[in-house]
Amino acid sequence: MTDTPTQLFIGGAWVDAADGATMPVDDPATGEILCHVADAGPKDARLAEDAAVQAQQEWARTAPRARSEILRRAYEIILDRVDELAHLMTSEMGKPLAEARGEVAYAAEFFRWFSEEAVRIDGGGGILPDGRNRMLLSRRPVGPCLLITPWNFPLAMGTRKIGPAIAAGCTMILKPAPQTPLSSLALAAILKEAGLPDGVLNVVTTSRAGEVCEPLLRGGRIRKLSFTGSTQVGRILLAQSADAVVRTSMELGGNAPFIVFDDADLDVAVDGAMLAKMRNMGEACTAANRFFAHSSVADEFGRRLAERMGALVVGPGTRDGVDVGPLIDRTGRAKVEELVADAVERGAEVLVGGRTPEGPGSFYPPTVLAGVDPESRLMDTEIFGPVAPILTFDDEDEVVRRANDTPWGLVGYVFTEGLERALRVSERLEVGMVGLNTGLVSNPAAPFGGVKQSGLGREGGRVGIEEFLEYQYLAVPVR
Ligand code: NAP
Numbered sequence: 391m392t393d394t395p396t397q398l399f400i401g402g403a404w405v406d407a408a409d410g411a412t413m414p415v416d417d418p419a420t421g422e423i424l425c426h427v428a429d430a431g432p433k434d435a436r437l438a439e440d441a442a443v444q445a446q447q448e449w450a451r452t453a454p455r456a457r458s459e460i461l462r463r464a465y466e467i468i469l470d471r472v473d474e475l476a477h478l479m480t481s482e483m484g485k486p487l488a489e490a491r492g493e494v495a496y497a498a499e500f501f502r503w504f505s506e507e508a509v510r511i512d513g514g515g516g517i518l519p520d521g522r523n524r525m526l527l528s529r530r531p532v533g534p535c536l537l538i539t540p541w542n543f544p545l546a547m548g549t550r551k552i553g554p555a556i557a558a559g560c561t562m563i564l565k566p567a568p569q570t571p572l573s574s575l576a577l578a579a580i581l582k583e584a585g586l587p588d589g590v591l592n593v594v595t596t597s598r599a600g601e602v603c604e605p606l607l608r609g610g611r612i613r614k615l616s617f618t619g620s621t622q623v624g625r626i627l628l629a630q631s632a633d634a635v636v637r638t639s640m641e642l643g644g645n646a647p648f649i650v651f652d653d654a655d656l657d658v659a660v661d662g663a664m665l666a667k668m669r670n671m672g673e674a675c676t677a678a679n680r681f682f683a684h685s686s687v688a689d690e691f692g693r694r695l696a697e698r699m700g701a702l703v704v705g706p707g708t709r710d711g712v713d714v715g716p717l718i719d720r721t722g723r724a725k726v727e728e729l730v731a732d733a734v735e736r737g738a739e740v741l742v743g744g745r746t747p748e749g750p751g752s753f754y755p756p757t758v759l760a761g762v763d764p765e766s767r768l769m770d771t772e773i774f775g776p777v778a779p780i781l782t783f784d785d786e787d788e789v790v791r792r793a794n795d796t797p798w799g800l801v802g803y804v805f806t807e808g809l810e811r812a813l814r815v816s817e818r819l820e821v822g823m824v825g826l827n828t829g830l831v832s833n834p835a836a837p838f839g840g841v842k843q844s845g846l847g848r849e850g851g852r853v854g855i856e857e858f859l860e861y862q863y864l865a866v867p868v869r
Contacts, residue, residue, distance in 0.1 A: 394425075394478060394572050394575060394576055395575040395576070395578070395579055396412075396425055396426065396427040396428065396572075396575065397427075397428045397575075398428045398430055398434055398438070398592075398593065398594055398595065399575065399578040399579075399582075399591070399592055399593040400434065400437050400438045400441050400592050400593075400594075401437070401438075401440075401441035401444075401445075401588050401589045401592065402441075402582065402587070402588025402589060403588075405428075405434075406428050407428045407429055407430050407431060407434050408431065408433040408434050408437075409431055409433070411428070411429040411430075411431065412426040412427060412428055412429050413426060413427060413428075413429040413568060413595070413596075413597045414426050415427055415482055415569070415570075415571060415572060416482075416569070416719070417481055417482070417484075418482075418483065418484035418715070418716040418717065418718055418719055418751060418752050419484055419705075419706035419707060419708070419715065419716050419750075419751045420706075420750050420751055421720075421750050421751060421752070424481055424482060424572075425572075427571045427572070427575070427595050428595055429595065429596055429597050429598070430594045430595060430596040430598070430602055431596070431598060431601065431602065432598075432601050432602055432605055434594055434596075434602075435563070435594055435596075435602040435603070435605065435606055436605070438563045438592035438594050439534070439563060439606055439609070439611055439612065441561075441588070441589040441592050442534040442535075442561040442562060442563055442589060442590075442592055442612075443534050443561070443611050444589055445561045445587060445588065445589030445590050446531075446533060446534050446560075446561045448587070449531075449559055449560075449561050449587060449589075449590050450530070450531045450559040450560075451559075452559065452587075454508045454509045454511060454557075454559075455508075455509055457508045457556055457557055457559060458505045458506070458508035458509050458557065459505070459585075460505075460556065460581070460584050460585050460586050461501045461502070461504055461505035461508065461553060461556055461557060461584075462501070462502065462505040463583075463584035463585060464501050464580050464581050464583075464584035464586075465498045465499075465501040465502040465505060467580045467583060467584060468494060468497065468498040468501065468577075468580060469495070469498050471580075472491055472494045472495065473491070475490075475494045475545065475573065475576060476490035476491040476493075476494050477490070477708070478572050478573055478576055479493065479494070479544055479545060479570075479573050480707040480708055480715070481572075481708070482544065482569065482570045482571075482572050482573065483541060483542075483544050483569070483570050483573075483718065484671070484707050484715040484716040484717070484718060484752075485670055485671065485707050485715050486707040486712045486713060486714070486715050487707055487708060489669070489670065489707075489715075490707065493543055493544075493545055493546050494545060496546050496832070496834070497543075497545035497546040497548070497549040497550075498549070499834040500546065500549040500550050500553040500554075500834045500850065501549055501553050502834075503553065503834040503835060503850070503854075504553035504554050504556065504557040504854070504855065505553075505557070507554070507557050507852070507854070507855045508556070508557035508558075508855075511529050511557075511558070511855065511859065512529070513526070513527045513528040513529055514527040515527055522867060522868060522869075523865060523866065523867050523868070524865075524866040524867070524868055525863055525864065525865060525866070526863070526864040526866060527861055527862070527863055527864070528861075528862050528864070529558075529859045529860070529861060529862070530559075530859065530860045530861075530862050531558045531559035531560040531858060531859065531860075532558070532560060532613050532614045532637055532858050532859060532860050533560060533561075533612075533613030533614060534560065534561045534562065534563070534611060534612050534613055534614075535551075535555050535560050535561070535562040535563070535612065535613070535614040535615070535616060535858065536562070536563050536565065536603065536606050536607065536612045536614070536615050536616075537551040537552065537555065537562055537563065537564045537565070537616050537617075538565045538599075538603065538615070538616070538617045538618070538619065538627070539551070539564065539565070539566050539567060539574070539618050539619075540567050540618050540619045540620075541566075541567035541568075541569040541570040541718055542670055542673045542674060542675075542718070542774075543670070543674075544566065544567070544570035544572075544573035544574065545573045545574075545577060547618045548564060548566065548573070548574050548577055549577070550618075550834075550838075550849045550850060550854070551564075551616045551618075551849070552564065552577070552581070552591060553854075554849070554854045554855040554857065554858050555616075555858050556581075556586070556590065556591075557855055557858075558855050558858035558859050560614065560858050561589060561590045561591070561592075562590070562591055562592070563592045563593075563594055563606065563612075564578075564591065564592070564593045564594070565593075565594050565595075565596065565599065565602065565603060566593070566595060568595065568596065568597045568599075569718055569719065571595035574593055574595070575593060575595070578591055578593045603627070603630075604630050607627065607630040607631050607633075607634065607636055608630060608633045608634055609634065610634040612634075612636060613636060613637060614636060614637045614638070614639075614857075614858065615627060615631050615636050615637070615638045615639070616638075616639040616847075616849075616857065616858075617638070617639070617640050617641065617642075618641040618642075618675075619641075619642065620642065620643050620772075621642040621643040621797075621798070621843045621844070622643075624640045624642040624845070627640075628640065637857075638846060638847070639845075639846060639847035639848075639849070639857045640845040640846045640847065641675070641838070641839060641840070641844075641845050641847075641849060642675075642798075642800075642840065642843060642844050642845040643675055643772050643798060643800070643843075643844060644675040644676060644677070644679070644772065644798050644800030644801060644840065644844055645679045645680065645770065645771075645772060645796045645797075645798040645800075646666070646676060646677060646678050646679050646680070646800060646801045646802055646803065646821075647678075647679075647680050647682060647789075647792075647793035647802045647803070647819070648662075648663060648666055648667075648678035648680065648681045648682065648802075648803040648805075648829075649682045649783075649789055649793060649802070649803065649804050649805065649806075649815065650681070650682070650683040650684060650687060650688075650691050650805045651684050651786075651804075651805060651806040651808070651811065652684040652686045652687055653806050653807045653808050653811075654684075654687065654805035654806050654807065654827075655805075655807060655827075656687060656690060656691055656694060658805065658827050659691060659805040659827075660691065660694045660695055660698060661829070662803060662805060662825065662827065662828055662829035663678060663681065663691075663695050663778065663829060664695075664698055664699075664829065665828075665829030665830050666678035666803050666825065666829030666830070667699075667776065667778050667829075668699070668702070668713075668714070668756065668776060669829075669830070671714055671715055671716075671717060671754075671775065671776050672773060672774060672775045672776040672777065673717065673718060673722070673774050673775065675772075675800055675844075676800065676801045676823075676831060676832065677772075677773070677774070678778065678803055678829070679768070679772060679773055679779075680769055680779065680781065680793070681695075681778055681779060681780040681781065682780075682781055682782070682783050682789050682792065682793065683780055683781070683782055683783075684782070684783060684784070685782040685783065685784055688760070688780060688782045689760075691780070692741055692758060692760045692780050693741070695741075695758050695778060695780075696741035696742040696758040697742075699742050699743065699756035699757070699758050699776070699778065700742040700743070700756065702714050702756050704747070704753055704755055704756070705753075706751070714753075714755075714756060714776060715753075716751040716752045716753045716754075717752045717753070717754055717774075717775055718752065719752050720752045722752065722774060722775070723746070723752040723753075723754050723775070725774070725775075726754050726773060726774070726775030726776075726777060727746055727754070728767075729766075729767055729768040729771060729773055729775075729777065730744055730757060730759070730768075730777055732766055732767045732768070733759050733762055733763070733766040733767070733768055733779060734759070736762075736763035736765065736766050737761060737763055738759040738760065738761055738762045738763065738766065738779065739759065739760045739761050740757065740758075740759060741758040741759065741760050742755075742756065742757060742758050743755040743756050743757030743758065743776070743777070744757045744759070754775050754776060754777075755776070756776040757776060757777040757778070758777075758778045758780065759777065759778065759779045759780065760780045761780075761782075762779040762780060762781050764781060764792070766779065770796060786811065786814075786815065789815075790815060790818045790819065793819060794818075794819065794820045796842075797842055797843040798840065798842055798843055798844045799820045799821045799822060799840050799841035799842035799843070799844045800821060800822060800823065800839075800840035800844035800845070801821050801822065801823040801824070801825065801831055801840070802816075802819040802821040802823075802824050802825070803824070803825040803828075803829060804816055804819070804824060804825070804826055804827070805827055806827075812826050812827075820841060820842060821840065821841060821844075822837075822838075822839045822840040822841050822844065822845075822848075823836075823838065823839075823840070833850070834850045834851075835850065835851055836850055836851050837849070837850060837851035837852070837853045837854065838850045838851070
């Protein structure tokens with residue numbers, strides 16, 4: 391902790407907020423303050439914007455190989471410091487160390503992937519139909535970007551945006567979530583060490599997100615917004631982006647269905663459920679939110695899932711052997727408690743969990759609810775906690791209709807041994823991603839993103855860099 395930067399990172403320098411403001415960072419396992427970091431205001435945002443705008447032209451001209459190698463070096467530094475970064479992440483966010491190490495490796499992988507993509511930015515060209523005119527197509531960086539990230543994956547949500555932005559030749563301002571600024575500040579220090587020129591990345595930590603970001607979006611100099619967070623905030627930012635016609639990528643909320651057919655291998659389905667529900671204590675946009683089990687297997691599936699969930703060890707993420715850390719804060723936990731209470735009032739049976747433990751921190755136990763009423767609030771709310779509500783269904787058309795009956799469309803999970811059914815149901819689900827007999831879809835080499843109100847655009851994969859590039863078409867008549 392002692393070496394972790396706590397100031398703003400602007401133009402390659404570590405600086406205090408102009409008005410000297412700071413904000414506390416809490417440890418969710420104890421509720422105690424870990425440290426204070428700079429709390430930026432609009433003036434600091436303006437300085438970060440100046441730095442990004444000033445650095446843009448030269449950065450765009452930097453050789454793709456040079457950009458690639460900076461990312462590659464940063465990837466290697468991150469891997470050298472997995473333990474250090476994992477401890478930092480666990481202390482500010484709560485996830486168990488093993489999961490934090492997994493996220494650090496996952497986060498680093500975006501830098502490796504985009505270091506490889508930086509040198510594969512293609513253009514194009516050709517003879518136009520009239521046979522006389524030629525066209526030359528080149529790809530240009532979209533320009534200075536504003537990147538806004540949530541607290542649930544403090545490092546990976548940053549690298550998933552910073553990686554392609556650097557690869558494409560964009561400069562940027564990163565605004566991390568106020569609960570987890572330390573991972574982003576540590577990342578900025580690593581990129582500086584890896585040779586990133588001053589001003590290319592600026593990090594602005596703040597408790598005043600609206601005041602800091604709105605002028606940037608409306609001001610006309612920021613050309614791109616890449617946001618990961620809730621659909622509710624996404625809508626506000628889309629509206630703010632309209633004035634200056636800012637290009638947007640939006641990774642928003644989810645309400646993932648998890649469907650277990652009567653021909654599913656239940657061992658595989660329960661393994662998948664543990665991953666899809668319990669990764670990050672359920673605080674993931676990809677978390678399975680609604681479990682639909684065929685009525686002939688629902689009891690057995692529920693029994694096995696409850697057994698596995700009940701065996702998980704809850705405690706501070708830094709303690710050996712802990713599987714489930716605290717939720718991000720007590721507000722997040724209160725929401726989970728209310729959703730469970732509502733489901734129970736409507737007749738759900740608690741197979742395991744469901745009781746908030748005494749003591750400090752924001753812990754909540756792994757919980758399985760059976761016989762959940764479809765009208766329960768957790769059916770149309772992101773639970774963001776370790777709660778698996780199970781409903782039953784009897785036929786394929788019915789479950790597809792119910793799975794799609796939501797404004798969100800990020801990911802769905804399908805468990806069946808039937809190939810045709812697997813393909814048919816996957817194609818009918820209104821989602822951007824499907825986990826087929828698996829509870830994990832995230833991979834830096836795959837396009838991550840949703841449809842409907844889960845977002846716009848994709849991150850990762852071959853298309854991840856496209857979000858940060860524009861086409862320039864050159865018309866060339868040949869006489
Ligand atoms: P959130 O409340 O929407 O906040 C996300 C980020 O936006 C934070 O940095 C937040 O800062 C900032 N923000 C909020 N209001 C803002 C405003 N008016 N102007 C500028 N920035 C603003 O979401 P969260 O609770 O941190 O994260 C959980 C949500 O993220 C869930 O809905 C989850 O599904 C979604 N998520 C989606 C993906 C995906 O890839 N689709 C991945 C991870 C998470 P403040 O907290 O200071 O307001």
